[in-house]
Amino acid sequence: MRVLVCVKRVPLTGGRMVLTENAQAIETRHLGFTISPHEECGVEEAVRIVEAHGGESVVLTLGPKEAEEQLRDAMALGMDRAIHLVTDGEEWDPQATASAIVDAIREDESANGPFDLVFFGNESADGGNYQVGIRVAYSLGRPVATGLKGVTFEGGNVRCEQEVAGGRDVYVLPRPAVVGVLEGLNLPRYPSVPAKLRAQRKPVESRTPSRPESRLEKVRLVVPEGQGKEAVILGHGPEAAPAVVEVLQQIGVA
């Protein structure tokens, strides 16, 4: 079984968004980095699939050279090797991102055979474009299901489950296939110290694709205006309880 997971390096945002002076990005001087939460579950699922069925798990990212940190993190969780499409730090639009990923997949598959399953996060935490995985699936001529909280192998197929009001909707796709997954698919493990050390020695293949013109072209980022709220302080400690109940009664829920 060969499984690929595509991930994106994003800042670990705290309580307030602060932008760089040119409003092109979040100011990250004081922030750590991670991958999108949905993708963490994709990594965990890929590791579990290879643990259960054997084969190889590969993690891919398109991002600046610093994104190697996220590839190492994924390998510390059990991914076998990594492909890094190195950018100069400029953001790529979804079409350009998909096209570079397709080229990398084709190249890897021509040497190693097809990936049975390619995982994407349903949408990235930062861009939220909801489309890279679907575009990659179309370019490769493979079926794609998205918004998934269940991915299980059934013979030559993959059973995909979506949470909907009142239950779960099920899709059954033949492999090879592409899936877009959501957080809640599983509970990702934490890496062990030996696994982190092993990850430092796992192979990272890098390539430097060139960025095409953006067709969804970012002009600037804007921090939305706050609601300008000033919280009414109902009190301090347990003595505030009567004031809280009064508010609940006013709203009509007590």
Place this chain on the structure above:
Amino acid sequence: MVIVYIEEAGELAQQALAFAHELGEPLHALAAGGAPAVAGVETIHVAEDDVFASHAPAAIAQALVELVERLAPTAVVAAGTERGNEVLAHAAARLDVPFSANCVAATAGDPMHVTRVRWGGSLLEDARLHGSPKLLTVQPHAVPAAENTGDEPETEAFAPTLSEGDRLVRVVERVAAADGGISLADAKVVVSAGRGAGSPEGFGIIEELAGLLGGAVGCSRAVTMAGWRPHTDQVGQTGTKIAPEIYIACGISGATQHMAGCKGAKALLAINTDADAPILASADYAVIGDLHEVVPAVSAELRKARGD
């Protein structure tokens, strides 16, 4: 002309129609399987095929592509729901055009100027959308809904030409959920806590208060990642988006990940030891104090008020 893809009639469809109307061109609609009850468009094009008996994103996208080729619209708009975004992404891949998801504003032109949300609404992006037609979805609850009044639109049925591949990705089964009580998304009251609850057992006082108010229990992402609560309880950008009459957030600092999930709350009460916690900037009411003391006191006070 602008085509609006209607997944189902309702509030979000009316918001998408209002957004599309602002582009200043005649509106047509596409629906799959049957005509939704929407007004304010000239024609509803209804794609007919047995595959549309359940959700089939690739087939809907193919129907949309056929309609685009026949009618040559300047833009295609849909509600920015999970399935609205999915169908437009499929169509964008088929047409090889850009797609701007979850917009809050757009100005007609080429390129089209759009404002879209990032980080689940914690940031906005001004962007230029190239290509033809322009494909975009509308961020839910970001624009007012159009009234569903006006002349009854004409209905035109058509049978799109679907390949085996187009029919492949479709819902083949619906597994009913076990009745899990009040769902977080629909609850009128949500009481939640973060890591400050201290342990899985620490949620006992949260469950008690939620129970007294007929509400649901929520939690932060840190809590689900620690394995204390199931992911179905998580409020946030990658959890459930809630819209209760009041959201009682206990020991939750107000990280953007969490706040993206509770923007829909009509009122927010924060219970926090830190008077400078970011959540207070979004709160209507606050109690400064330890949730372990304040929450049981509120439960006791509620019982007293009810004469229990």
